[in-house]
Amino acid sequence: QGPEAVSPTGSPTGEPANSRAQSGQYLTTAQGLRVGDTDHSLKAGPRGPILLQDHHLREKITHFDHERIPERVVHARGAGAHGVFRSYGTASRITKAGFLAPDVETPVFVRFSTVLGSRGSADAVRDTRGFSTKFYTDEGTYDLVGNNIPVFFIQDGIKFPDVVHAAKPHPDREIPQAQSAHDTFWDFVSLHTEAQAHTMWNMSDRGIPRSYRTMEGFGVHTFRLSDEAGNTTLVKFHWKPKQGVHSLVWEEAQIINGMDPDFHRRDLADAIEAGAYPEWELGVQTFPDTEDQMFEGIDLLDPTKFVPEELAPVQPIGLMTLNANPTNYFAETEQVAFHPGHLVPGIDVTNDPLLQVRLFSYLDTQISRLGGPNFAQIPINRPHAPVNDMLRDGMHQTAVHGGVAPYRPNSLDGGCPFLAGHDMGAFVDVPEELAASVKERRNPASFDDHFSQARLFFRSLTPVEQDHVIQAYTFELGKCYEAAVRERQLMALANIDAGLCAAVAIGLGMPAPGATVQVPDPGPSPALSQVGKTWPVA
Ligand code: HEM
Numbered sequence: 001q002g003p004e005a006v007s008p009t010g011s012p013t014g015e016p017a018n019s020r021a022q023s024g025q026y027l028t029t030a031q032g033l034r035v036g037d038t039d040h041s042l043k044a045g046p047r048g049p050i051l052l053q054d055h056h057l058r059e060k061i062t063h064f065d066h067e068r069i070p071e072r073v074v075h076a077r078g079a080g081a082h083g084v085f086r087s088y089g090t091a092s093r094i095t096k097a098g099f100l101a102p103d104v105e106t107p108v109f110v111r112f113s114t115v116l117g118s119r120g121s122a123d124a125v126r127d128t129r130g131f132s133t134k135f136y137t138d139e140g141t142y143d144l145v146g147n148n149i150p151v152f153f154i155q156d157g158i159k160f161p162d163v164v165h166a167a168k169p170h171p172d173r174e175i176p177q178a179q180s181a182h183d184t185f186w187d188f189v190s191l192h193t194e195a196q197a198h199t200m201w202n203m204s205d206r207g208i209p210r211s212y213r214t215m216e217g218f219g220v221h222t223f224r225l226s227d228e229a230g231n232t233t234l235v236k237f238h239w240k241p242k243q244g245v246h247s248l249v250w251e252e253a254q255i256i257n258g259m260d261p262d263f264h265r266r267d268l269a270d271a272i273e274a275g276a277y278p279e280w281e282l283g284v285q286t287f288p289d290t291e292d293q294m295f296e297g298i299d300l301l302d303p304t305k306f307v308p309e310e311l312a313p314v315q316p317i318g319l320m321t322l323n324a325n326p327t328n329y330f331a332e333t334e335q336v337a338f339h340p341g342h343l344v345p346g347i348d349v350t351n352d353p354l355l356q357v358r359l360f361s362y363l364d365t366q367i368s369r370l371g372g373p374n375f376a377q378i379p380i381n382r383p384h385a386p387v388n389d390m391l392r393d394g395m396h397q398t399a400v401h402g403g404v405a406p407y408r409p410n411s412l413d414g415g416c417p418f419l420a421g422h423d424m425g426a427f428v429d430v431p432e433e434l435a436a437s438v439k440e441r442r443n444p445a446s447f448d449d450h451f452s453q454a455r456l457f458f459r460s461l462t463p464v465e466q467d468h469v470i471q472a473y474t475f476e477l478g479k480c481y482e483a484a485v486r487e488r489q490l491m492a493l494a495n496i497d498a499g500l501c502a503a504v505a506i507g508l509g510m511p512a513p514g515a516t517v518q519v520p521d522p523g524p525s526p527a528l529s530q531v532g533k534t535w536p537v538a
Contacts, residue, residue, distance in 0.1 A: 029059055069334070070369050071119045074164055075130045078113030079212065079265035080333035081272055083322035085135060091284065091317040094233040095225035097346035098425075099137040100317060109134045109380060110322060111336055112212040112268070116167055121177045122257035123264035124248060126207040126472065128198070131217035131239060132338040133320070136384040139425060143342040144237055145362075149206060150218040150306040153195040155447050157357020163188055163195065176479075186480050190488035193450040194304050196496060200454040203472040205247035205465060211267045213278040214246040221340075221355040222300040224289060224348045226430050234293065234300055234350065235284040236307060238314045242279040250471065269325050277323045283314035291433075293350070299446035303354040305453055332380045337366045348430045372396050451495045451519040458497050470500060474507030486510060495519055 026034045035056055042054035050057070089102025099106040113130035114121065129148040134141060153163045166188030169175050176182055189195040201207065209215045217239030226232045248256065256263045271278060285307055287295045295312065298305050326332035339362035340355060349355055367373055372395025375381055390406040405413040458469060473493070477486050486508060493501035495517045505512035 029056055030063070069371065072113075072369065073365055074115050075113040076119045077117050077121050077123070078111045078130065078333060079268050080109060080111040080326050080329075080336065081268060081322040082324040082326065082332075083108050083110065083277070083320055085133075085282070085318055085320045087318040088316060090315060091225070094227055094231075094235070094284075094286065095346035096228045097137075097142070097225070097344050098139050099135055099142065099344070100346070107136045107384065108320060108322075109136075109332070109336060110320075111333055111338070112215070112264070116169075117177045120261075122261035124208060124253040124256045124261075125177070126202060126250075126253070126476070128202060128207070129209060129212070129215055131215065132336075133217075133239075134336065134338060134342075135344075137344055138385055139344045140385045140427075141342050141381075141383045142344040142347065143338045143340065144217075144219055145338045145340045145358075146217045146219045146237065146239070148209060148215040148217060149198060149201040150220060150236075150238075151197045151201065151453065152220055152303040152354055153189070153198045154192065154354060155194050155302055155304055155443060156353040157355075157361070158353075159192065160354075160357060160361070163192070183480050183482050183485055186477060186485045186489050187482070190485060190492050193492055193495075194447070196450055196492050197304050197454040197457065200457050200469070200496070203469050203476070204457070204461065205249075205468050207472070208248045208250065208253045209264075210246040210248050211243070212264050213243045213268060213271060214241055216240060216245055217280065218306075220303055221352045222287070222293070222350050224350050224430055225284075226346055226348065226428075230430075232289040232430055234287040234289050234295075236287075236300075236312075238283045238285065239280040239320070240283060240314065240316075242281065249468065250475070268322075272322060272325050277321050279322075280320045281316045282318045282320060283316045285309070285312040285314055287312060291435075294446065299444065301350060301352045302447050303352055304447075304450070308456070331378075335370060335375070335378050336380045337362070337370060337375055337378075339363055339366070343427060345425060345427050351432075374398070449519065451492075451517060454496045455519060458500060466500070470503040470507065473500075473504045477504065477508055483510075487513070491516060 027038055028034055038056065038060070041050045041057045043050050052058075085099070085106045085108050087100045087102065087104045087106075089100070089104075091097070091100040092102060098104065111130070111132045113132075114123065114125060114127045115130065116127055117125060131146045131148055133144045133146075135144070154160065166184040169177055170182060170184060189199045217237075219237030222234050222236055224232050225235050260266065268278070287300060287307070293300045295307055298307055300307075340349070341359045341362065343349070349359065366375055370378065373391070374394050374396045376383070376387075377396075377398050390408065392401060392406050403413040458466065461469065473489075477489060480486050480489075487510065490501055490505055490508075490510060491513045493504055494513045494515045496519070498512075498515065502512040
């Protein structure tokens with residue numbers, strides 16, 4: 001039998017907040033032995049040396065020596081909050097997921113993050129933001145591990161280590177922290193032009209959100225929902241903040257990073273403490289699950305592409321309210337483990353080659369980050385659904401498993417064969433015909449266009465917002481030492497928008513190159529300019 005469920009809000013263990021705080025009349029060791037003096041080590045005489053037999057000293061120092069766990073390999077800096085998700089039921093016509101049925105309340109834990117900086121880096125840097133939500137549903141834990149930008153840098157997860165190596169601080173001096181202002185970042189995105197659309201969002205005001213509370217969230221990939229009858233629909237998930245979408249301007253961000261590097265985590269915690277609970281509506285864009293998985297010329301399996309809302313409106317399916325701060329940062333925000341493969345019946349993945357690699361990566365990294373395979377027993381990671389697994393032993397095992405037969409079927413512990421069919425509420429992988437049976441390492445031709453969506457986004461911005469984009473490219477590329485890298489990035493901008501390229505080139509004091517690629521012109525996008533305005537609730 002697995003560990004107990006967590007409580008919906010407040011302390012994940014359900015214990016009163018101070019139950020494990022320093023309290024009581026006596027200080028004790030971890031073994032409960034009362035300690036009379038914790039300020040003086042046991043020495044041979046008053047001037048030492050210190051004796052090895054001082055077990056209290058050794059316990060205290062040894063435990064301290066092991067207090068840190070590795071920070072996340074990406075998204076190391078974050079802030080979390082507990083809350084509740086209430087579904088409108090509007091999604092129940094396309095998914096059998098129980099937590100999306102009408103009026104179901106599900107406890108959630110959310111962690112917002114920057115991507116590139118270390119745990120102690122500043123909040124208001126120019127970067128993508130993570131937006132991860134853990135839904136503790138009755139059918140098992142569902143994680144929506146998203147970002148505040150709807151497109152990603154790369155089309156195939158095999159490049160993820162490469163883009164992160166390029167975007168993290170330089171390996172020689174380990175600077176800069178969490179800024180795109182360095183040669184390797186621009187080297188990568190100018191050579192791997194599929195990254196241009198995400199980079200454009202980073203250079204826009206979306207790269208410097210005013211608050212976690214004023215960010216949109218995106219699942220990025222296309223997911224597959226299925227109903228009771230097995231009908232499937234492709235969807236993209238969106239979080240829309242009730243607070244509206246607001247950004248900083250660059251000068252503000254720089255001052256804030258100097259004066260209050262904790263700006264975003266302080267803002268989130270203060271708002272919740274004051275009872276100003278932030279809210280987001282969850283919505284979906286829906287697409288027919290056709291054989292080619294294309295929609296209006298956009299390949300739904302290409303994670304560098306979004307679908308404009310004018311082509312597929314976002315339909316609201318529920319409301320999330322964050323209403324409690326974590327009791328303990330380490331226990332909750334640091335130890336929480338999200339995974340795009342934490343799915344529930346009615347929500348399945350697609351063959352998006354970025355998502356497919358993510359499905360491998362998260363569990364793998366967490367085994368090393370959280371010290372072995374049993375981190376689902378850490379209170380914040382415990383499901384609310386009953387757990388009855390056959391996983392045994394391993395590092396940091398805290399469950400005391402009974403029985404003798406952790407295998408099925410067995411005739412000794414009452415372990416019957418699994419029930420057949422769907423009615424047991426099990427996860428059913430949606431059967432899917434595979435398009436090809438030839439092993440190959442290449443992208444489909446529908447992934448070839450790297451520039452039109454960057455152009456679509458840039459041209460949807462107001463003149464003031466476009467000016468911010470020009471200033472951001474100029475500032476960041478101005479920090480790039482290699483002229484050849486700056487030139488190559490200007491060539492990418494030329495393929496996106498000649499005016500943008502010319503303005504940045506003037507800022508850099510360099511000649512503006514001409515376009516080298518014919519990019520389909522997507523035209524203006526009125527839907528994008530709606531972002532941040534009032535969003536209708538069905
Ligand atoms: C965190 C890998 C793409 C969103 C992480 C972590 C890894 C990782 C190893 C650290 C997890 C941990 O230590 O708990 C990858 C790989 C990707 C990829 C291999 C591509 C193949 C993405 C994309 C998104 C995303 C496309 C957004 C849609 C996040 C978020 C976190 C995260 C939000 C932080 C989770 C938290 O708050 O704990 N990723 N990632 N990642 N990733 Fe990804």
